[in-house]
Amino acid sequence: MSDKIFTDKEMNLLSKNQHVKSVSTKGITFTDEFKRNFISENKKGKLPRQIFEEC
Secondary structure, eight states, X not given: OOOOOOOHHHXXXXXXXXXXXXXXXXXXXXXXXXXXXXXXXXXTTOOHHHHHHHO
């Protein structure tokens, strides 16, 4: 787990992403739709970083 603390600016930016359900200073909760898409794309061979960058 990361020790990253999100700033207010970062949380505001992240919360505008359609795939983000909620954001706190310590973490991000993604939508169920994103989670299903992530698993599907990962099974096809895409790397996690690539999936996150595309979304």
